[in-house]
Amino acid sequence: MGFVRFIDIAATSAAVARTGGRKAKIELLAGALRRLADDEIAAGSAYLAGELRQRQTGVGHAGLRERPAPAAEPTLTVGAVDAAIAEIAAVAGTGSQARRRQLLGALFAAATTDEQRLLVGLFSGELRQGAQAGLLAEAIAVAAQVPVAAVRRSLLLCGDLKQVAVAALTGGAPALAGIGLRVGTPLSPMLAQSAPDVGAALLATGTPAVVDTKLDGIRIQVHRSGDEVAVFTRSLDDITERLPEVVAAVRALPLREVVLDGEAMALDERGRPRPFQETSSRAATRGKSNPLALVPYFFDLLHLDGADLLDEPGRVRWAALADGLPAGLIVGRETVGTEEQAAAAFAAAVGAGQEGVVVKAPDASYDVGRRGSAWVKVKPRHTLDLVVLAVEWGHGRRRGWLSNLHLGARDPRTGGFVMLGKTFKGLTDELLRWQTERFKQLAVDDDGWVVRVRPEQVVEIAFDGVQTSPRYPGGVALRFARVLRYREDKTAAEADTIDAVRAIGGGL
Ligand SMILES: Nc1ncnc2c1ncn2[C@@H]1O[C@H](COP(=O)(O)OP(=O)(O)OP(=O)(O)O)[C@@H](O)[C@H]1O
Numbered sequence: 001m002g003f004v005r006f007i008d009i010a011a012t013s014a015a016v017a018r019t020g021g022r023k024a025k026i027e028l029l030a031g032a033l034r035r036l037a038d039d040e041i042a043a044g045s046a047y048l049a050g051e052l053r054q055r056q057t058g059v060g061h062a063g064l065r066e067r068p069a070p071a072a073e074p075t076l077t078v079g080a081v082d083a084a085i086a087e088i089a090a091v092a093g094t095g096s097q098a099r100r101r102q103l104l105g106a107l108f109a110a111a112t113t114d115e116q117r118l119l120v121g122l123f124s125g126e127l128r129q130g131a132q133a134g135l136l137a138e139a140i141a142v143a144a145q146v147p148v149a150a151v152r153r154s155l156l157l158c159g160d161l162k163q164v165a166v167a168a169l170t171g172g173a174p175a176l177a178g179i180g181l182r183v184g185t186p187l188s189p190m191l192a193q194s195a196p197d198v199g200a201a202l203l204a205t206g207t208p209a210v211v212d213t214k215l216d217g218i219r220i221q222v223h224r225s226g227d228e229v230a231v232f233t234r235s236l237d238d239i240t241e242r243l244p245e246v247v248a249a250v251r252a253l254p255l256r257e258v259v260l261d262g263e264a265m266a267l268d269e270r271g272r273p274r275p276f277q278e279t280s281s282r283a284a285t286r287g288k289s290n291p292l293a294l295v296p297y298f299f300d301l302l303h304l305d306g307a308d309l310l311d312e313p314g315r316v317r318w319a320a321l322a323d324g325l326p327a328g329l330i331v332g333r334e335t336v337g338t339e340e341q342a343a344a345a346f347a348a349a350v351g352a353g354q355e356g357v358v359v360k361a362p363d364a365s366y367d368v369g370r371r372g373s374a375w376v377k378v379k380p381r382h383t384l385d386l387v388v389l390a391v392e393w394g395h396g397r398r399r400g401w402l403s404n405l406h407l408g409a410r411d412p413r414t415g416g417f418v419m420l421g422k423t424f425k426g427l428t429d430e431l432l433r434w435q436t437e438r439f440k441q442l443a444v445d446d447d448g449w450v451v452r453v454r455p456e457q458v459v460e461i462a463f464d465g466v467q468t469s470p471r472y473p474g475g476v477a478l479r480f481a482r483v484l485r486y487r488e489d490k491t492a493a494e495a496d497t498i499d500a501v502r503a504i505g506g507g508l
Contacts, residue, residue: 004035006081006111007074009047010118013127017397022135029139036078038170043082045165047118049136050127050396053082053162054089055237058100059123061392065449068109070116081107081119121396126424133161144168146176154179156368159188159236181308183225183257186232188369190261190300192358192377198342201359201376209359210314211345212299213332214377216276216355217265218283220296222250224258233283242286246296255324256305261366262298262331272353276479277467299331299358302366314374315362335362346378355379355464382504383462384409384478384496385487387417390452391439394424394432402436402451403427407461407481409474409498417455418474418498426462426482434486458487458495466505474498476508 012032016025029048036044046053084107091100108116121127137155141148146168154164154176167175181187195201202209219234220243229247231240240247246264266274266282273279274292282292301321302310309317321330332349336342346357356379364374386407394403404424408417427435442453461481469477478501502508 003037004032004040004044004078005074006076006078006115006118008032008035009044009078010114012048013050013118014114016132016135025135026138026142029136030142033139033143033165033169036169038166040078040082041166041169042162044078045136045140046162047078047081047122048132048139049161050121050132051161052085052122054085055235057085057089057123058091058096059088059104061124063101063104064120064123067116067120068105070108070113071110072112074112074115076110076115117395117399124395126394126398127396136161137164140165140168144172146173150176156370157181157187158185159369181259181303181310183259183303184223184228184230186221186223186236186238187302188236189219189221189234190367190369190375191371192375193371193373195359195376195378196381198346198357198359198378199339201378202339202342204373204376205359205361208335208337208362209342210318210362211334211336211342212358212360213349213352213354214356214358214379215263215265215297215331216273217263217279217294217297220246220262220264222246222258222260222262222296222298224250224253224255226256227251239283242283243294245293249296249329253325257303258301258305258324259303260298260321261300261302262296264294264296266292266294275467276465296329297331298325298329299333300366310366310368313363313365314360317366318362350380379464381462382465383460383484384501384504385458385490385494386420386461387455387492387495388439388453388457388459389417389419389455390450391435392422392450393448398424398432401432402439403432405435405459405483406450407459407478408455409501410492410495411498417492419472420474420501421469421472421477421481423461423481423483425480426484431483431486438486456492458490458492460484460487466501466508468505468508474501476501476505
C-alpha cells in the first residue's frame with residue numbers, strides 16, 4: 001500500500017480551491033502528484049481531478065446523507081481509500097444495499113471532517129469539473145517534466161487522465177508517446193456546441209454545411225480489428241456484451257480495421273424512435289433479458305484499414321464512411337448552402353420524431369474530446385415555470401450555498417405541487433448567492449442536507465423532454481433540467497401544471 005495520506009489530498013484540493021492564480025494551483029497539484037507512490041498515481045490523480053477511479057460505485061445521494069461522526073485524527077492513506085471504494089463498487093447480489101452502507105459507514109468513520117468533505121464531493125460528482133482536469137493536465141506535465149502538449153494529446157486520445165498520469169510520472173515522454181489512437185482503445189469523442197436555431201448554427205460552421213439528423217440514442221464508438229469488435233459509450237465504458245446486434249452489424253462489413261462513431265437507438269414498428277429511456281435501459285442490460293434491438297447509425301469514421309483519419313477534414317472522413325458502409329447504417333445527412341435548406345432539414349428531422357439536428361463544418365478535423373464550433377446541435381427547446389419545493393446544501397465549491405433545487409409543477413386537482421426532478425445546472429454564482437438568501441427566508445425545515453421551503457418561488461427551467469420515472473410521485477420527470485432565471489413576476493399559483501408537463505411528454 002502507498003504512503004500518501006488522504007488528508008494531504010484533501011488539503012491540496014482545499015488549497016487549490018482557495019488559491020486564485022492558475023500557476024499557483026498547478027504548483028500545488030504538481031507537488032501532490034510528485035509525492036504519490038507509483039501504485040497510488042491512478043487513484044491519487046483521480047481524486048485531485050475531483051473524480052473517483054471507479055466509474056460506478058452504487059452510492060447515491062441518500063447514502064451520503066447519514067454519516068457517522070468523523071474521526072479525530074487522519075489515518076487514511078490514498079491506497080486504503082482506493083481499496084475501500086473498490087470494495088464498495090464491487091458489492092453485488094442480495095443484501096448489497098446493506099453491505100454497501102456498512103462499508104461506506106466504515107470508510108466515513110475512519111475519515112476526519114475534511115476527509116469526509118472530500119469523499120462526499122468525490123462520490124456525489126460535484127467536485128468534477130473540466131477546469132480541474134485541465135489544471136491537472138498541466139500539473140502532470142510539471143511534475144513529470146514533460147511538455148504539456150504531449151500530456152494533452154495523450155489525454156485526448158485515450159480519454160483517461162489516470163492512465164496519462166501513470167504514463168507521464170512513471171515513463172516520461174516516451175511512455176506518453178506510446179499513447180495514440182489504438183484500434184480497440186476508446187478515445188474521447190468529439191462533442192457539439194449548442195445553438196438556439198439553425199441560423200445561429202450556420203454562423204458558427206459557415207456554409208456549405210452538413211446537416212445531420214440528431215438521433216436521441218446513446219453514443220457508440222465501435223472498434224473492429226479482424227473479427228474482434230468492441231463497443232464503447234460516450235464515457236468510454238465497454239458495453240460490447242450488451243450490444244450483440246451492433247457487434248454483428250459491424251462484423252458483417254467488408255472491412256478489416258475500423259473505428260466508427262455513431263449513435264444506437266431503439267425503433268418502433270414504424271421505424272420511428274422509441275423514447276430515449278427505452279434505449280438507455282436496453283443499453284444498460286444484456287441483450288437476452290431485454291429483447292428490444294438497438295439499431296446503429298454511424299456519422300463518422302476515425303480509422304480505416306491502417307489509416308488514421310482524425311486529422312482529415314470531415315468531407316474526406318464522411319466520403320470514406322459512405323464508401324465503406326451501406327446507406328442504412330449511416331445517419332440521415334444532407335449538405336446545405338442556405339438557412340432555408342437547413343431549416344427544412346431541421347423540420348424534417350423533428351417531424352420524423354428525431355431530437356433535432358447537428359450542423360457540421362465539412363472542413364474541420366475530428367477534434368478528439370473537444371466541444372468546438374465545427375459541430376453545432378440544434379434542438380427544439382422546452383421551458384416551464386416551476387415552483388421550488390426544497391433545496392439541498394451544496395458541496396465542494398458550493399459548500400455553504402443552497403444549490404440543488406427540487407422542482408415541482410402545480411397540481412390543479414389538489415392545489416399542491418408534484419415534484420418532477422432536481423437541478424443544480426445553469427446556476428451562476430450570482431444566482432447561487434441570490435437563491436441562498438431567498439430560500440433561507442422561505443425555509444420551513446432544515447435537516448442539514450435538504451432545506452424544505454414554502455412553495456412560493458417560481459423558477460423558469462429549460463429541459464430537453466419529459467420521461468416516465470418511478471422515482472417521482474407524478475410518475476414523470478424532466479430530462480436535463482437547467483435553470484434559466486427566477487421569475488419574480490409570477491406567483492406559484494401561476495406556475496405551470498403537471499398536465500402541461502404531461503402534454504409535453506406526449507400524454508405520459
Ligand atoms: N448525427 C450526429 N452527430 C453527432 N452527434 C450526434 C448525432 N446524432 C446524435 N448525436 C448525439 O448528440 C451528441 C452531441 O451533443 P454533445 O456533444 O453536446 O453531447 P451530449 O452532451 O451528450 O449532448 P446531448 O445530451 O444533447 O446528446 C453526441 O454525443 C451524440 O451522442
